Amino acid sequence: MKFYRLISFITLLAILVPTAGAVTDREMEQARTIATQCYLRYANDGSGYLDDVKAASMAELEKSLKAKEKENIKAFKAINLPAGYDKWDKKQLVEFWSVTALNASGLQAKGKAARNRIRAKINAMTVAAPAPAPATEEKPAPQEQPAAQAAQAASADTAAPATVSVPDTAAGVGEQKLEVEDLETAPVRKDDSSTWIYVGILIVLIIIVIALVVYAARTMRENAKPQRPDRPLLTDTPHSGEEIDEIREKFGKTIAAKNEELAKAGEELRAAKERVAMLEENLAAVRSETAGLRKENSDLRAALEEVRQAEAATRKRMAQATAAVTAAAAPARGEAAPRKRSIYLGRVNADGIFVRADRTFNPAHDVYCLETADGLTGSFYVVPDATLAEMALITPVETLGGGCEGTDLADTKGFASIDTEMRGTARFDGRCWRVDRKARIFYR
Secondary structure, eight states: HHHHHHHHHHHHHHHHOOOOOOOOOHHHHHHHHHHHHHHHHHOTOGGGGGGGOOOSHHHHHHTTTOHHHHHHHHHHHHHHHOOTTTOOOHHHHHHHIIIGGSSTOOHHHHHTTTTTHHHHHHHOOOOOOOOOOOOOOOOOGGGSSOOOHHHHHHHHHHHGGGGOOSSSSSHHHHHHHHHHHHHHHHHHHHTTTTHHHHHHHHHHHHHHHHHHHHHHHHHHHHSSSSOOOOOOOOOSSOHHHHHHHHHHHHHHHHHHHHHHHHHHHHHHHHHHHHHHHHHHHHHHHHHHHHHHHHHHHHHHHHHHHHHHHHHHHHHHHHHHHHHHHHHOOOOOOTTTOOOOOOEEOOOOOOTSSSSSSSSSSSSOOOOOOESSSSHHHHHHHHEOOOHHHHHHHSSSOOOOOOTTTTTTTTOOOOOOOEEEEEEEEEEESSSSSEEEOEEEEOOO
């Protein structure tokens, strides 16, 4: 008797338990977590770490968030859950989180682009359809049914389990516990058709077992499939074959364009490197040339200093020679005035100073003859010497320009001698003879 009652309890449980439940709190929490994670992933380009986060609830998700996502999640958490979602089906659940929730104020535009990803991931959830409303018609009590009607009801029950599915939550069983216990305590009548009832119960049990096996096999196949990476791919949203080919073609063109840009950038980089190398070579040459010029300038300065020192020594010797000549020629006290003495001088430099003084004429170095009576002042003229004239007419400006003036000193073509038209005057400044007035000359 207990065995029969157990069989009756299992049969009635399989028949009476509703075929599908409504959206549960756990399913709503799972859908909310999925939508939040997708929104945060799209709202911040630097949130790639979310692709590896597996969270079944908001609390688990928030433990894995970084500072930027903790800030962005505030706006999404402000979305209020709608009332009455326990009567929703999967379509309503998907519509709310992929459309209605994303229209809430305060959300970032980039994050709203995750609507297709949210829709695809929530569609992949297992959400049962809402339970049908209970019938309002009253049924006669089981003890009041005649035996024939009970047999027909049992036969009808044996056909019904073809569409029955085992509930996947303990909540469904709990909701029907009271009703099953009531039926279990109801009196069970035996009649001649009880054998067929047992046969029907056996068939129901066989169908339940088959359904469980099919469900288990399907679950195992789903678990055996490789997990798809949680990232935005082309397969997240349904596409036709033509759309996929078009996307691939566009992607290929984009890759080709990027490769071409990279190649062009590489050519420009190589050309830039060649120009840099050329400029470095030019810079090295300029530096070498600059070093040579600096050395040459230093050498010229040293040579100029030597010339200046030699010129100073020459002036000193000229002064000493002039002083000696003046002292030797000084007349004795009480004697008659001495006659004029002649001193032969070289060319005149840019400062108006005769660069050389000799007691005898030397055509290779001397140009002028200066006559003085007191050794301090005197007049000078160009020495009328053929050798001097020949040399002076080759470089007239350099040789004669410092102490002479004329119509055109540089025009010496066809002339062979130099005559002094008016003597120049000079004075001795204690060290050397200096021009006071240039002599006037002409060529013949």
